[in-house]
Amino acid sequence: MIQFQNVTKSYSGDKKAVDQLNLTIPDGKIFGFLGPNGAGKSTTIKMLTGILPIDEGTITINSFDISKHPLEAKKTFGYVPDSPNMFLRLKGIEYLNFIGDVYDIPTDQRKEKIEYLTKEFGIYEVLNDAIQTYSHGMRQKVIVSGVLLHDPDVWILDEPLTGLDPKSSYKLKEMMREHARKGKTVFFSTHVLEVVEQLCDQVAIINNGKLEFTGQMDDMREKFNTEGSLEQLFLELTNHE
Amino acid sequence: MNKTLLLFKTMVKMHFSMVGKDEKFKFNVFIISIALIPIGIMWMFLLNTIISSLYLVLEPTGHESIIIATGLVLTGILLLFTSIPSILSSFYFAEDIEDYLAMPFHPYQLVIGKSLAPLLTIYGLSAVIIVPILFFYGLASGGGILFALNGFLTFIFFPLIPFILSSLMVMVLMRYANISKNKDRTKLVAGMFSLFLIVGFNVIIRLNQDTEQLSQGFATWVEQQDQLLWNFTKFLPNVYAATNALEVEVWWHSILFLILFLLITVIAMALFIVFGQRFYYQGVLGIAGGGKGKKVANIETRTSSRSILWSYTIKELKTIIRTPAFFMNCVINSLFAPFFIFIMMFIDENIGAMADTLQSIAPKSILLAMFLFSLFVLGTNATATSSISREGTNWFTNLYMPIQPKTILYGKLLAAWIVEFVSIVLLLILFGFVINVPIIVLLLWLILVIGGSWISNLIGVYIDIYNPKLNWNDEQQVFKSRFAPLLSLLILFFGFGTLVLSLWFLPFVTNVWITFLILSIVIGASIYFTQRKLIQTVHNQFMYIMEK
Structure with missing residues (x-):
């Protein structure tokens, strides 16, 4: 479970990127985090993952406070950033082994899992090449494989489906569903509203740093008294200034 | 032509986007400019x-x-x-x-x-x-x-x-x-x-x-x-x-x-x-495309478990070796000085005379000269002063993984120390086999310089943490228009230079062992205090490096 309590963040100046955010992401659910560009999604995810310091409020992941117990909190989640352009000089297999060392994955499990995951995503063949030579989608796949390798309770995925081919996209969505079915947490941000409609149990919409809505899809339709698509709802919500 | 001008102006703006906005940068420019005055004067004087x-000789002809x-x-x-x-x-x-x-x-x-x-x-x-x-x-x-x-x-x-x-x-x-x-x-x-x-x-x-x-x-x-x-x-x-x-x-x-x-x-x-x-x-065109050799990974031999510190150090070293700009600036350039002197020594016919002269110089002076010279060689190494900056905008990867900031710091220090050790080995060959420095002095020097290398890296990382250059779009930029390496060298040189000069002239320090002892104590103390300060800094600054 993830909990945001009165979380506020501002960059230089007075404008608050995130303002008094209160949000609970329960276990066993796929939680979609939506908002227009510049709404505060990335800032929220960066605070959640310990990349940005929090100005006010607390964030807990499986009851570990990310500010007070960063190491324990970080061990419980896996994070796929929006841009997979990292560790480019390492070979695919070297990156996965590095992740294995960081998350203390026993050698015998590691071999089996790396082989399974990378074969599923179709990158097994290129594991001996530097990540730099991979396409965007392949880089995304190796980062996702890294997260799945240490099998954390909480998945935090920032635009995880961008650049994936339909087969891999389908696989990842299946894996997300499976993870939630096991009673674990999936928190992901996306711009693709069709994916949210297909996949999410719950959604939150953030705009100008403030939470506009959180709840189940049906609640949202009910609240705004419309039978329209999520796209219409989204536009209506984020334009209500 | 208007478009060419527009393009050039845009690139100029992007190149200088940070100049003048950063107070620390201005301060560094000021300090370095002052420090460079004596070198500038010497250069002018020489020319x-x-x-x-x-002109006097050639003018008549x-x-x-x-x-x-x-x-x-x-x-x-x-x-x-x-x-x-x-x-x-x-x-x-x-x-x-x-x-x-x-x-x-x-x-x-x-x-x-x-x-x-x-x-x-x-x-x-x-x-x-x-x-x-x-x-x-x-x-x-x-x-x-x-x-x-x-x-x-x-x-x-x-x-x-x-x-x-x-x-x-x-x-x-x-x-x-x-x-x-x-x-x-x-x-x-x-x-x-x-x-x-x-x-x-x-x-x-x-x-x-x-x-x-x-x-x-x-x-x-x-x-x-x-x-x-x-x-x-x-x-x-x-x-x-x-x-x-x-x-x-x-x-x-x-x-x-x-x-x-x-x-x-x-x-x-x-x-x-x-x-x-x-x-x-x-x-x-085609630069962006990568070569994709389809090779099946030999998973069997490649899944080994390492400690986080060692795994991080290896990752750092691999990145340095495989990134040409890093390899050139961190490894090759640091080999340059010893290598260059090596060549000079071989070319110079007076090498035999130099070895003879060494016999008549006090071992204390030989040790001090070797130590100061080595510090200069090690101080010019850019591995430590680029340790944070090399990460660029990917610094965030250090923040979401469950790795202690201290471990990351030691990983970077260890990688820089290993890179510098290559220079130390070259210097060892130079001093031991080319100049024939007495074996005792050579051993004492080796112990001192191993500590000296660690302290030079501590200073380098410390400077880089306070003023990292993370927003680069070409790896070469990590090393351009930066004062961190020079600043680190100056701190090292002024600090230990004063000590070496004092030891050189102090009348009651005549013995090589006492010289060694004093230097070891000072190096040890500097390591202790700098390392403590650095760990404290990392603890406080770790989360804020991206915001610098």
Whole structure:
């Protein structure tokens, strides 16, 4: 479970990127985090993952406070950033082994899992090449494989489906569903509203740093008294200034 | 032309976007400028001595203009070769190239825009060489307004031809080299090529040098080689025109050569544009594509477990070795000093005499001199001072993984220490086998320098944490326009330099063992305090590095 309590963040100046955010992401659910560009999604995810310091409020992941117990909190989640352009000089297999060392994955499990995951995503063949030579989608796949390798309770995925081919996209969505079915947490941000409609149990919409809505899809339709698509709802919500 | 200007202006803005906004940067510029004053004065003094004494000798024979010709030829050659890596990285390997390729620009417009970064380096280098040469020559020859005007125009237009020649070479080479597969190797080869040329150039100059009778010898040499030198200027035709333009005795003669000089430069610029239009796209397109060799990974042998610290250190070392800009600046450049001295020692016939002299010098003095010299070599190593900056915008990967900030710090320190150890081994061979330093002194030195290396890395990382350069779009930029390495060297040198000098002159420290003991205690204490301070800093600053 993830909990945001009165979380506020501002960059230089007075404008608050995130303002008094209160949000609970329960276990066993796929939680979609939506908002227009510049709404505060990335800032929220960066605070959640310990990349940005929090100005006010607390964030807990499986009851570990990310500010007070960063190491324990970080061990419980896996994070796929929006841009997979990292560790480019390492070979695919070297990156996965590095992740294995960081998350203390026993050698015998590691071999089996790396082989399974990378074969599923179709990158097994290129594991001996530097990540730099991979396409965007392949880089995304190796980062996702890294997260799945240490099998954390909480998945935090920032635009995880961008650049994936339909087969891999389908696989990842299946894996997300499976993870939630096991009673674990999936928190992901996306711009693709069709994916949210297909996949999410719950959604939150953030705009100008403030939470506009959180709840189940049906609640949202009910609240705004419309039978329209999520796209219409989204536009209506984020334009209500 | 408007679009070319627009492109150039945009690139200038992006290049200087951070300048002037950063108070720390301004402060560093101020401190470094003050620290560089003595070095600048020494350089000026040296040039003035050489030029004025040469002028005295050459003036009666009417060969004095050869001073300017030699200065320009040497600067031209230096610019020609040192600009290759910077041209290569700006024209072909900068991360933003792809963004511009998709825009409706002519190849020549992109090439002009992309010339900014290499030209800045070139003008910086020629400002410290050409300007003082012309100034002191002007003083010696009593040059007037016409000389000053021609001198100014020489400074503005002279560096363009070496730059254009290098660019043409690079563009033609890149047109035919299959670099999309060997992008990293191409960068590395170009870097090493420039470096070895500089070493070779130095060696040749040294071989021909008679230090005792520099002026007289040079004058005689010049008289013999006059024709050769003028022949040589054919490769850099603007040297001939510029030198004659700067001979201002007959004013119309000078003006005519000035026009010729400007004409040659304009023709070169036209050639640059034509070549750029013709060859640039053919070389740059396809750079972004990676070579994908389909090899099945041998998972069996590659899944081994390591401690986080060791795994992180290995990751750092692999990144340094596999990234050409990092490898050149962190590894190769640090080998340069010991390697260079090595060559000098072998060339110098007096090496036997030096080993004999060592026998009569007190072991204490040998140890102190070796230690200070090694600190200089280690202090110039850029591995520690770039340890945070090398991560660039990917620094965030250190923040979301469950790794203690302390572990990351030690991983970086350990990687820098291992890189420096290569220099230490080279120095050990140099001191032990070439100069034949007594074995006891050698062992004591080794212990001291291993500690010295650690402290130099602690200082380097400390400086980098406070002022990292994370927003770069080309790896080479990590090492450009940065004061961290110089600052680290100055701290190390002023701190330990004072100590070494005191020990050298203190009358009651005569024994090599006592010297060793004092140095060890000081190094140990410095390590203890700096490391404590660094860990505390990392603890406080770790989360805020991205926001700097």
